[in-house]
Amino acid sequence: MVIKIASHVERCYSNEEGKIIQNLIKSNLEKNVSLTLSFEGVSGVTSSFVNTAFIELLDNYNFDFIKANIKFIHTTKQINKMIKERYAFEVKKRNELVIA
Structure with missing residues (x-):
């Protein structure tokens, strides 16, 4: 299923906008829809947007599941970099907490 972000939020700036996208993602993942x-x-x-929309998904799903079930298209270098860096940081931090 394709979700066009701009059809659901005006901008991708705030936690509130991120929460709208997070809820869309979670409702589909709960139905086993990639x-x-x-x-x-x-x-x-x-x-702020990325943390709420995507990083908080790590509270419910492991990174491998997220990576296997969510794809990103029509992105920019800035969008790619922000998502990749935030996931890399959070996955590393959470793994360190498990080991400690």
């Missing part, structure tokens, strides 16, 4: 998220028409995202 997702493709399209950032068509979105020029950039903030860490």
